[in-house]
Amino acid sequence: MRINSTELQNNFGKYLLLAANEDIVITRNGTEIARLTTSVKHSDVPQRVNENLPVFGYGEKATYHEFLQLRKESDERVEYIDGEIYLLASPKVSHQYAVGQLHATFSNFFAENECTPFVAPFDIELKRPSTEEMNMVQPDLMVICDLEKHLGEDDYYKGVPSLVVEVLSESTRKKDLILKLDLYMSCGVEEYWVVNPDNKEVTVYHFEGQDIEAFKTYKNDENACSYIFNRLKADLSYVFRS
Structure with missing residues (x-):
């Protein structure tokens, strides 16, 4: 699936769930800039993304402003450390x-x-x-x-x-x-x-x-x-x- 960065910002939680079943390619001005993916087999994936995986694939950095925008548009719990966004999984x-x-x-x-x-x-x-x-x-x-x-x-x-x-x-x-x-x-x-x-x-x-x-x-x-x-x-x- 391919989506632009604006669509990701507006529906962040939705695409986090979809990424458990297929890779989400994020584009900006028609150019691929990142990939939202899971780090484990689809059959083993609960309905969330591993929290140790940055939200933007390939280690791409996000600005603090981008983080705040993503946080505003999503109900997911996230952290921002040294330019990378981490999803907080449900605790045991x-x-x-x-x-x-x-x-x-x-x-x-x-x-x-x-x-x-x-x-x-x-x-x-x-x-x-x-x-x-x-x-x-x-x-x-x-x-x-x-x-x-x-x-x-x-x-x-x-x-x-x-x-x-x-x-x-x-x-x-x-x-x-x-x-x-x-x-x-x-x-x-x-x-x-x-x-x-x-x-x-x-x-x-x-x-x-x-x-x-x-x-x-x-x-x-x-x-x-x-x-x-x-x-x-x-x-x-x-x-x-x-």
């Missing part, structure tokens, strides 16, 4: 269970604190200081301590979370461990929790000066402890399903 039970348990732990800890935990979907705009390039991500869980200071008139948060949590899945592992770790470290996030439901492990990173100051991996029935929030800890026997 183990993923949601870990997010829910951690959110409950964080909510209890910050109940009488100026910081507030939030769960996805929650858009976070991050600008790399070195390039001034905009990114937009939806962390699984985050702790925000300057909400009132950076709350825009449109009721969207414009700041940088103090702590961010991402729960790994098969399709997000590379993005969370490499792309997002580097993005969060570069853009002012102080602490990053990487949660692995398969291994029942949590690695906590402490960032300082756009570098990894310290990190530690917790497993089994240990308590994952925060570097920046004194006495904040999560019992892993409570976080993961038995």
